[in-house]
Amino acid sequence: xxxxxxxxxxxxxxxxxxxxxxxxxxxxxxxxxxxxxxxxxxxxxxxxxxxxxxxxxxxxxxxxxxxxxxxxxxxxxxxxxxxxxxxxxxxxxxxxxxxxxxxxxxxxxxxxxxxxxxxxxxxxxxxxxxxxxxxxxxxxxxxxxxxxxxxxxxxxxxxxxxxxxxxxxxxxxxxxxxxxxxxxxxxxxxxxxxxxxxxxxxxxxxxxxxxxxxxxxxxxxxxxxxxxxxxxxxxxxxxxxxxxxxxxxxxxxxxxxxxxxxxxxxxxx
Amino acid sequence: xxxxxxxxxxxxxxxxxxxxxxxxxxxxxxxxxxxxxxxxxxxxxxxxxxxxxxxxxxxxxxxxxxxxxxxxxxxxxxxxxxxxxxxxxxxxxxxxxxxxxxxxxxxxxxxxxxxxxxxxxxxxxxxxxxxxxxxxxxxxxxxxxxxxxxxxxxxxxxxxxxxxxxxxxxxxxxxxxxxxxxxxxxxxxxxxxxxxxxxxxxxxxxxxxxxxxxxxxxxxxxxxxxxxxxxxxxxxxxxxxx
Numbered sequence: 234x235x236x237x238x239x240x241x242x243x244x245x246x247x248x249x250x251x252x253x254x255x256x257x258x259x260x261x262x263x264x265x266x267x268x269x270x271x272x273x274x275x276x277x278x279x280x281x282x283x284x285x286x287x288x289x290x291x292x293x294x295x296x297x298x299x300x301x302x303x304x305x306x307x308x309x310x311x312x313x314x315x316x317x318x319x320x321x322x323x324x325x326x327x328x329x330x331x332x333x334x335x336x337x338x339x340x341x342x343x344x345x346x347x348x349x350x351x352x353x354x355x356x357x358x359x360x361x362x363x364x365x366x367x368x369x370x371x372x373x374x375x376x377x378x379x380x381x382x383x384x385x386x387x388x389x390x391x392x393x394x395x396x397x398x399x400x401x402x403x404x405x406x407x408x409x410x411x412x413x414x415x416x417x418x419x420x421x422x423x424x425x426x427x428x429x430x431x432x433x434x435x436x437x438x439x440x441x442x443x444x445x446x447x448x449x450x451x452x453x454x455x456x457x458x459x460x461x462x463x464x465x466x467x468x469x470x471x472x473x474x475x476x477x478x479x480x481x482x483x484x485x486x487x488x489x490x491x492x493x494x495x496x497x498x499x500x501x502x
Numbered sequence: 503x504x505x506x507x508x509x510x511x512x513x514x515x516x517x518x519x520x521x522x523x524x525x526x527x528x529x530x531x532x533x534x535x536x537x538x539x540x541x542x543x544x545x546x547x548x549x550x551x552x553x554x555x556x557x558x559x560x561x562x563x564x565x566x567x568x569x570x571x572x573x574x575x576x577x578x579x580x581x582x583x584x585x586x587x588x589x590x591x592x593x594x595x596x597x598x599x600x601x602x603x604x605x606x607x608x609x610x611x612x613x614x615x616x617x618x619x620x621x622x623x624x625x626x627x628x629x630x631x632x633x634x635x636x637x638x639x640x641x642x643x644x645x646x647x648x649x650x651x652x653x654x655x656x657x658x659x660x661x662x663x664x665x666x667x668x669x670x671x672x673x674x675x676x677x678x679x680x681x682x683x684x685x686x687x688x689x690x691x692x693x694x695x696x697x698x699x700x701x702x703x704x705x706x707x708x709x710x711x712x713x714x715x716x717x718x719x720x721x722x723x724x725x726x727x728x729x730x731x732x733x734x735x736x737x738x739x740x741x742x743x744x
């Protein structure tokens with residue numbers, strides 16, 4: 234049985250798709266059969282971030298409507314044979330997603346996959362509700378600023394009350410916080426919320442902190458999940474995230490400004 | 503009230519206002535339930551008092567006959583026969599109160615406690631009808647997230663984790679938050695003025711007791727970070743440390 238992970242936030246533009254792509258690739262590279270699904274009907278971009286936008290024939294809505302089967306719609310990633318992408322429809326309406334339809338597709342996928350990542354759209358409307366309804370785990374992506382934190386808090390309330398686990402009084406969804414676009418210099422200057430500030434309000438298990446990084450834009454332009462950029466801080470941070478999700482105990486990096494001591498000044502970094 | 507009949511009354515000019523006022527009324531403290539004996543004593547008293555009791559509203563105190571069956575129809579008839587106007591009872595057991603209500607007598611506050619007997623979060627001995635009596639306190643152990651609403655109907659609310667900004671917690675009784683309170687808290691929702699709000703860290707957007715409220719802007723920011731209580735006194739909201 235697959236573990237269903239929803240990557241959600243409430244607020245838009247905080248890094249859900251970037252995170253979905255990175256975590257999906259990370260899990261697949263570790264040998265787990267992974268599918269990542271774009272739930273943003275009409276505003277799809279997972280296919281762009283994954284670099285498979287020119288190979289889309291059938292999409293999620295086609296499968297729900299029975300116009301195609303999963304094998305026809307799933308796109309195999311060229312870099313990793315364990316990773317598959319189910320793109321969203323760009324032309325259909327959001328109403329095309331139904332609870333039963335989504336349930337059936339996830340049920341089918343569960344047969345052959347270890348992890349299913351649901352990339353949620355922003356907001357708390359239908360798309361976001363569908364993406365989180367069947368989740369076992371939730372990665373709540375938050376930027377260290379007040380409106381993102383409040384929206385994430387709202388989303389947590391919804392996860393706790395409107396998911397299938399909540400409705401059937403099953404064990405609750407495991408919630409994780411992923412703090413993205415973190416800039417230690419701005420935190421030091423008091424312009425940005427610190428990890429502690431965010432934790433005080435959200436009180437969630439911290440899955441990881443992704444530093445603000447130019448590599449994210451570069452990677453998305455190249456149609457490549459940023460976790461593949463092993464030189465970048467963001468890529469390394471996402472690798473840590475996948476490790477922590479799988480149970481490894483890893484210290485949080487990139488929270489502090491690098492200290493330039495005298496030794497480093499002479500002998501370089 | 504001005505009788506200005508040329509004014510429009512349909513567009514909202516008030517026809518009356520309701521206010522709370524205190525009146526001192528004679529109290530008939532009943533010691534026994536023998537109505538014939540009561541009748542004899544009543545005749546004597548009224549004769550002695552001259553016209554004092556004529557058309558006087560009188561309250562019947564039942565504390566000394568607690569548990570006994572009082573023949574209210576007889577008693578009321580006796581009192582009316584002497585010109586008294588029995589208006590209510592106090593200090594009675596639930597059964598006695600029901601019987602009194604059947605005679606269209608009001609059930610008034612027990613003189614001992616200052617609180618009206620129907621409301622109140624703590625159980626005053628022997629008053630409140632068993633059915634609607636103190637319902638179980640509502641206990642919440644997880645954080646109350648933004649957008650969530652919790653209502654403790656008929657009782658108190660206890661929250662063991664933080665209440666986020668954008669959340670709304672309500673209770674007919676008291677509200678206790680053993681963590682930071684950042685959302686809106688409304689105690690005494692049905693009008694219980696004795697209700698209070700307690701929290702470990704007051705950062706609320708709005709606090710209210712029995713409809714009297716104060717918003718965050720008017721709560722001194724220096725009060726943050728320590729256990730606080732909010733209560734109503736003389737119709738003014740007080741916010742103080744515990």
